[in-house]
Amino acid sequence: MDKFPQIIADAVSARDEYCKWDQSKIIELLELIATKLDAASEELVSVAAKETHLTNPRLVGEVGRMSGQWRHMAAVLKNKEYLQVSIDLADSTTQPPKPDLRKSNIPIGIVGVFGASNFPFGFGVGGGDTASAIAAGCPVIIKANPGHPETSRKIFEIMMASGKQLNAPKGLFGLLESFEDGITLVQHEDVSAIAFTGSTTGGRKLYDLAQSRPVPIPFYGELGGLNPIFVTEEANKANATVIAQGFLDSVSLGAGQFCTKPGFLILINGSDIKQELSQLISKSAVHEMLNDGIRGLHNSKREEFSGLGYVKVLAKGPAMNSDVEPLTIFEITADDLLKNKDTSLIEMFGPTAVVVDCKTPQQALEVANVFDGTLASGVHGGTGDELIQLGIIDLLSRISGRVIMNAWPTGVAVTWSMQHGGPYPASTGSLFTSVGADSIVRFRRPIVYQNFAHDLLPDYLQDKNLDSYPRRVNGTQHLAAQ
């Protein structure tokens, strides 16, 4: 596509103009996009249903998530904390004397976004990465996922129409569709950051490209995880039915195509839960997978895994029809996992998960120790349970961006305190989150102005306006005036 040079040129012009928009105008844009997305919900759902096999209620909910993310970003701007205003007043009495320093942050520049296959709305063309970059003051060029091109175009049109209505620069949004354009995007000298949601393999390749540029740029890849959930011996006895049902529900959500799917359930003498799983699975319906490519990849991984000598099938869901992959729960022992870490600890993206049998809490700790970085992990049990007393929380904290008690990792709330990321390979930047208020941080770069004439400073760094902003002055926090 020879459109690419034009898209970049437009984005460069947009960058220089858009970074001067004040907060209130950006807020207006964010809220307008949210409104327009909601208004187009019915049409968006119907297009996406044709392209993805996702169910209607799920898609309706996900449009709400998408528009909600734009509104949440508007709230983040209104909150103003993301500006991280920090002022040091000059002090000539110290040795050396202290200069007047006024620190905040500015938009990082043009952001490239790679949309995900599994969430056409929430993590797609108009998803959280795009919303947070636009909120941060950055033009966005999006490489649409090939799994849902029409849906992507439709969302893009809505964003463009919103921009036009508010006289935003034309290049504020750009859309790419070809694989080659995606590669060029990551390598282009005018692109300042990349946000990516997808597989570890694909993400790592693009990450390597971004890091080996003459000028390397931040690459925020959200790649997934095995999301191991541990169950204490006590919880197995006390809550087997609830835990087994919760696990099946969480694994089968979206036909298992969630980056937060609990891929491994680690039990200690867990026969009660295993028995419940075997029985409850007969009622666990899943829907068709996203597309044939993803289904094929899942099936070949499942086949490879089931072919390992030490792997048993613990439970298998009903085969609805030939278009649907039935839910499959494998079983392995902790001994075998510990002996075969590399072949056992793999992500099967689809309606498949693994139960791990431990003999003792100590062995469960050993298992926790061999997991790589993951988006989420969790434990079912009570404070006094042996596994918890032995320190499972510390081990899970070390590998996870999010740790969960007596609940499941699927469902990533779009809120102020969410952390969706984690040590590699959960993400390529463990200090950042791709969901929640702090996702905006990725696209603003700190800068300090020293000894400046006030009329040349941004509004929020001038003495006369400071009251309106949360800020640190000489190391002391102050709230924004109400």
Next chain:
Amino acid sequence: MDKFPQIIADAVSARDEYCKWDQSKIIELLELIATKLDAASEELVSVAAKETHLTNPRLVGEVGRMSGQWRHMAAVLKNKEYLQVSIDLADSTTQPPKPDLRKSNIPIGIVGVFGASNFPFGFGVGGGDTASAIAAGCPVIIKANPGHPETSRKIFEIMMASGKQLNAPKGLFGLLESFEDGITLVQHEDVSAIAFTGSTTGGRKLYDLAQSRPVPIPFYGELGGLNPIFVTEEANKANATVIAQGFLDSVSLGAGQFCTKPGFLILINGSDIKQELSQLISKSAVHEMLNDGIRGLHNSKREEFSGLGYVKVLAKGPAMNSDVEPLTIFEITADDLLKNKDTSLIEMFGPTAVVVDCKTPQQALEVANVFDGTLASGVHGGTGDELIQLGIIDLLSRISGRVIMNAWPTGVAVTWSMQHGGPYPASTGSLFTSVGADSIVRFRRPIVYQNFAHDLLPDYLQDKNLDSYPRRVNGTQHLAAQ
């Protein structure tokens, strides 16, 4: 050195123990190290003077900077904002229901630090990188700069003695001296982040190693910059003497071996300043350079630069004796710079800088546009001056971590609001700073606890303690109770 495996093993044990230290105990350690460094000042200065050619007053000041950084980090912990506590209370009335989420951050793990050649104290074994990593709760393994091995060992002994006095784990500090050990450090699977201060060439090589690991890790490289300073046409007329003297003082500080040296002074019809420079330079004394290697590199770059057809020598300082490189100010025209960007825009690490002649403010803007990322930049002039009205501040903001008005970039205050970093090649991570309060952010990773029993949460996330911490609750800021 076969000590390496033992140093890593000790650091791993230290990591697991030290991350459980509470804030008050870490503060005690930071303050004890500061006290012991001050107490050893005389000895440290005498050892460093032998190894580096730096002057006594400079070294005395720099020991104060070093100990001051440890005290400042203690103040950062007392302030508690670095914990970035954010709480979402559960809300079952929303759709989907909101879980209880408690977000903060935890130590990233073992940190490798590469000390700089030019600041044996401020950016050396006991410099800001080490202080901020220790404050963050991370063990540190330091690769000492070969330019001052005895100084490095002495500082290391003081940190070790401080740790011992407070029963810190033995592996909290580790010291490496060989080049090969430095490479192994960057690649070791148990190392979670690297902080580096040094040259662009060396830093980029290590950065590439860190990014191409099976598990990539953050590499915080502070690499330097050309730090261009612009002078408006009006300021040239009004303040020629002051500006010329300030420039010479800033360039000659530390014999020009500062990463914040103003390498380029950009004038618009600046004959007044050029005349002052020619005269004032006769009184600009510099001292010996750090060592023969750095001197040799500087001289060969200076020679190469002076050999370019369009380069003139504008002013040359007195040749004190054969051990001292005289201060050299080159002159080139903006036309030549714009035609020969790659050969003109080079860093000459030493007592050498370049004056650029522009004919118009517009041409000065063109010059600003061709600079790469830099730690600092600045402008001398008043708000109404043409260059400023035309938008030089926006252009400088785009390439700089710090922008300065009517002052000079050397002297990086250790304060709450400092930003020492910038777009590549100023640093390899433009979202971070290596000096000031926010430097601690580099070594803590966000994590959220979902639906947790309170007695399993860190102190600062439990309801009963929240009052003592600055925090965001459901998106609203609260100050810590006094």
